[in-house]
Amino acid sequence: MDIKQISVFLENNAGRLAKVTRTMADAGINIRAISIADTADFGILRVIVDRPEVAMKALVDDGFTARMTDVLAVEIPDVPGALAQVMELFQQTEVNIEYLYASLKGNRDKAVVIFKVQDIEHGRRIVHEKGLEVLDKF
């Protein structure tokens, strides 16, 4: 029920983002959600793609340091208050969030929020118990 996210370690250098997206493009990978976290001299690119194994191989073959991580992709209505409700639920059930980012799905009136939670087992159980809509593929 969870989804594979790919994280790529990137130096804060001109051209690195262009290079990493080109690598995925050449492998025919479609990026469904993307986020970048940066510190003073490096960044971490996080993506959800249509074919994670293929993307992972392409990245490693091109010399990138990349890693696959399990994340929860929760689908919520694209209306005010929907995210607040999920966050409150997570707070009450002690699902600790390391980071999150969102993606619009492009059809219907839904948004998808990607959660990296501290304890993925616990997170899985809670979203299941509470009947949240969770995607297992994009």
Next chain:
Amino acid sequence: MRYQYWDEKTETMPRGELEALQLDALRAAVARALGTTYNAPRLAAAGIRDSSDIRSLDDLRRLPFTTKHDLRESFPYGMLAVPKEEVVRLHASSGTTGVPTTIYFTRKDISRWSSNMARSIFASGCTSADVFQNMITYGIFTGGLGLHYGAEKVGMLVIPAGPGNTPRQFRMMRDYGTTVVHSTPSFLLHVQSKMIEEGIDRADLKLRKAFAGAEPYSEDTRRRIEALLDIDVYNSYGLSEMNGPGVAFECQAKDGMHLWEDGYLAEIVDPDTLEPVPDGTVGELVLTILCREASVILRYRTRDLTAFYTEPCACGRTHRRIHRIKGRTDDMLIINGVNVFPSQIEEVIMSTREAGNNYLIQVEKEGALDRLTVKTEVGPEIFMDDARPLNALRERIRHALQASISINPKVELVESGSLPVAEGKAKRVVDTRPRDV
């Protein structure tokens, strides 16, 4: 010009007398070295079992050279030539690895060193009327205390300012009427640029002289500092193995540094053949210290490249002059006046489990000061999708480096595969500072 001498008799001693004095001092030094666990067998192997085996100054060449390696091997007391109770101080400098090069002083040694320093300071035209702001690192490094003791001996008012904190330096200069400063040349340039930034009026300062040392700099840099700050700059040479500052110093003529030959026997040799080069030719300076009884070091290979002047100086001193240092015969880096060996940095990287095998040392100019950056790679073994362990790793490396080399580097984590590989003769040091010498 009217030249002034702290110790006119010694400073202007005819060469014959000076050499007789050197021979006596060399015999005494050899006698002391024969009493040490490290040097006795080395001297015996060279056929020297008694100081009387030294018949002339030419016999100096029979003695084995001493290198930093020997200082490490004999650490901590293998070269100590007096009972430990007689030692009153030690100074240490960076070794090429974790073992520091440690030098010991008796009370008499400190006094001789201070006299050499006083002689140097006085030779530059300073007097007891001067106010001296010592803007160099104190502590276990020799630069701070060396000049401090010498300036006190001259009778100057000494402000033990230490380096850094430029606004405070300006305040002290203004409040106490500083006339002479001691610093690295890069810090002097930094001071000048800050002076403009902070709107300090040169007319409010009484500065007239600066001693610049601890890092090599060119004649052009000296002229630039002199013009910008409207002061006279004197070049100073020393190394901790030979006490620190006060080995050689410029007189008022500001044309080469007088090497105090009653305290040191100086040779300049071809670094490959180790044979002496003709006067005036550049080679490696080799020094035997005659003015210290605790740590006796014979024929120390300084790795500094210089040449003797062939003409006597206008000031009348008979002690020969050496040129400003023209480079090194090893890979030692001088970063803001601090000596750093790439091997020290390598040691830290290699002892950090998470760090990869590849690293790169970058030295560049940031304004007037030097900037050290150490780059290490982030491989799949340590990349866990999370920035926090990486930031923690970077901080850990930075702290370990700071503890080892005493300067605060920038540590950068870079992508795997972007640095030269560990095998073979990888180029691990990129020094983009303008070549100044």
